[in-house]
Amino acid sequence: MSKAPLVELEDSTKPSLKIAVEGCGHGSLDEIYKAVEASCDSRGWTMADIDFLLICVRNSLDLNCMSVPRKYRKLGDFHAYYSGEKRAPILTIVIGGNHEASNYFFELYHGGWLAPNIYYMGAANVLRYGPFRIAGLSGIFNRSDYHRPHHERLPYDRNDIRSIYHVRDYDVMKLLKIRQPVDIGVSHDWPRRVEWFGDYKKLFGERRHFFESAKENNLGSEPAEQLLNHLRPTYWFSGHMHVKYSATVKHASAAPVSKSNPSTSLSPGITNDTTQFLALDKPGPGRSFLELVEIKLCSDERNESTEQYLEKAPDNKFALSYDEEWLAITRYTADALTIQGSAARSKGQIWNAHTIEKNLHWVNENITAKGLLKIPDNFERHAPIYDPSDQGKYDEQPPEFPNSQTAYFCQLLGIPNKFSMGDDEGEGEEDDGIVFG
Template sequence: MLQSTTNDFYFAAVGDVHGQMQNMVKLLSKWESRLGIKLAFVLQVGDFEPHRHEADLSTMSAPTKYKKLGDFPDYYSEKKFFPWPIYFIGGNHEPYGFLEQFPKGQKIINNCYYLGRVSSNIIKGLNVVGLSGIYQKDKFHSLRPHFLEIYTKSNKEYIYFNEDDIAQAIDYKNADILLLHDCPSEIVNPSIIAEIIGFSIKYGDEIGNEFARMLVDLLLPKVVLCGHIHYKHYTHIVTSDNRKIEIYCLADINKGDAAIELFRVTPDGEIQKVLVD
């Protein structure tokens, strides 16, 4: 059991959930029980997939075989409840016909908050900057269609971030945590790219994107959390003024504990990874 002071607290980060809310709750509850802690909140890195009903599935960009309702309807109807506040960004597999109605973010049910396209939110004293979506070169300079056009446009038109999103994110200062779906470039050693591609998303020659990396370099968060590659990976960057930026890529929920990272926040605001056996 972990020892904590009066003023510190714990939070968790979770990788791609893909609508499997109950699996997420079970994993987090298991670690709470094992470590004897209570989570203050949970951050989720996109591909949360809060599908309320079949109509939401029709506005998600994904092959038909992956369009599964999941168990979010049980939470939306209040048959089940999230034990902690969940804060999530959008990935490339989301019901954007639903989420795009709230570009600045919205509480969607009790203890479940969409952080919007790009935002800065103070969560228990931590400044969490979030960027939804993935990078696509030919979409970066384009405006997204209005959400009411989603039934006449390709669902893919809504899964990308653009230059306006990046410009807005750059304006946010003093970030403690940067929440991304698509990871920053130059954080995965080329020697393991083939291993990742072998059982995960096919990227070609690179993983991550330069604009996510630019946000890391400009916002200088203490911690970066990302998903999308369905692979758990850790690295860090040391800045010119000797700041250490921790970067955690999280696996998808089907990989169990590899989808989870736990953190302790000390009274002076230091964010420490919880080491577990």
């Protein structure tokens, strides 16, 4: 069987993508896909030209795990994609915000298929689409929960439902260990201070309350700002604020080195000095919630680290794959992941580059060399399919469903699966002197 052709990374023609970006899904997949098709028609494109859609619940019980007032809870149309009644017409990559069914996202903490052709990036992740690297951070920032572990387990109380989607320092610190260039960054809420790099006078004129937050340095996410300054991707996309806004962020030539957290200093491998930021609205009439974007690869360097990602499928599309560096970081930090208990972690973090390299070598030998970088098409339904004729009780929360995709990922990396059922599964010991905070 002959191998698929490789893309040649020539200096004059960097690979490019055509993607669709959407701000906040709000359970309106049908409307979003129709908007993508209409936008393609207006540009002279077809849906087949789109590499993927980037978006900045399964059944009725999941609604009780959403941080939305009961009178505003709506099942939307995702259940049709989960059940197999419908299939996403294009590869769709999703991060979490603050109005989704958090119980399902928790099952896929490390990332996984929410439905066929719809991939959730997990709490934090770096993925490969061919040679392109996509970094994502789910949730929104809340300072009171930032240094706490992911302690929420079903059944959720009122506080759990509001805290489960809050960004945690553990996930941010993993992204801050990235030392190689990233093409696309995605977060739900805006990176803090990004508003000052665009037409902020117009923004504040349309959203006067934004100015009150901005002048107090509270508009947007502090961790997302930290990641934007560290990763320096070519593009950064966000939602949450329900307004379209663009900005061009010019980065300083070097990031300041923090004595308490040296891993946040700029990596020599990250040289990009400009990030194009775009925030988009939620679906609805007259709202700017979708944009088609053409993206060039930020680096045209071809080496062993990119070679294994360059095969194309018969439809001339790249595959969605795990990222070697991210796998090494996840394996290195796995024992420091705490699921049970709500006590805040001690602050500070020890950077151990040698241990990351050791884990990268393990990934190369046990995953890359065995051809296991491509994300398998291993979606399985674990929760019951929504049945509109079922008149049962819908004021209860669902049970916890251990997800086979999470089990596969943990087995692939040789790390404990702390998201399976059981009171003792969430305990983990810190290793290699790592203290997150």
